[in-house]
Amino acid sequence: MNIIDESGILAISTRLQRLSEQLRKDGALVYKSYGIDFEPKWFPVIYTLHYRDTLSVVEIANEIGYTHPSTISLLKELEKQKLIRSKKDKIDERKRLIQLTAKGQELITQMKPVWEVMKSALTEITDNQNNLLKAIEEAENKIMHQSFLQRALQLQSEGE
Amino acid sequence: MNIIDESGILAISTRLQRLSEQLRKDGALVYKSYGIDFEPKWFPVIYTLHYRDTLSVVEIANEIGYTHPSTISLLKELEKQKLIRSKKDKIDERKRLIQLTAKGQELITQMKPVWEVMKSALTEITDNQNNLLKAIEEAENKIMHQSFLQRALQLQSEGE
């Protein structure tokens, strides 16, 4: 029925994107309903600093799995919110060391119960006959082993 | 292990996005390897016009499930590529009717075998113990029935 399903790529990719956007928006509203001023996208940085205390920009980027420019823009927002602060590393002057502020630490204690709730809600949604998280992992593994491109090229040469 | 998994939202959403980006890029390369100058994102519009012949902008947007501004920008690209053309509807002057050009139709015949190959490669990747497409559908259905937000708020009130 669905047009997009002839090749399937777009079908999957756009639906994944929408699903993820939906989850983010709802996540923001959940925080709001708890009276917490927090955006889901800040989570990885805050959470990382929560258990690693002091990290440089690139270290954070690696931890959260984003590029460093993306990380920098998150850090800018968080600094504006006064949830983190930064200072120069005295040993290596290129480095900027990032830490949570007291406000940031306080916020985490407020958010912890919310994270529990969200985790449960998310599990309700994604743990079905086919578990979404596992399905993603399995697809990621397949791609890691041999990319979509390689597979397609191989199928192509086999079909010749 | 993974930091992001405390709340899970970001974990899922960013990974979904990356997976989809990956598939798109590889899709583009597959076309290229066949000597076809085509971007995966054009697929929905082209495919829709292939079997519906003549449609207005909003009709296409609805068919492909995008907003009309997004659709307009795709149409601009496709018109630049001379794969589609458009003319005003004589009955309803607000409407712009879109059609494939001869070049566009020719391209489709070239692409059909490529679509088959991609479909197979995609199936290889996504059809695992947990089928990705089905997992998405199941999650979408759950959300349709009750949103992430509603679920979270309900869990919250239950926990009080």
Next chain:
DNA sequence: TTTATTTATGTATTTAACTACGTAGTTTTG
């Protein structure tokens, strides 16, 4: 038949990520 509503299209702006590039410290090597 004016007026109000709806529909179709288009533009401008936003968002969240990316890549590409540049600069300035740090480390390694000849």
Next chain:
DNA sequence: CAAAACTACGTAGTTAAATACATAAATAAA
């Protein structure tokens, strides 16, 4: 120790979607 390579950070620009808004044509209603 000077030159080369590498690392850390930052900025600019791009992308693919979305919203929000604006305008104009068509339809409905008073």
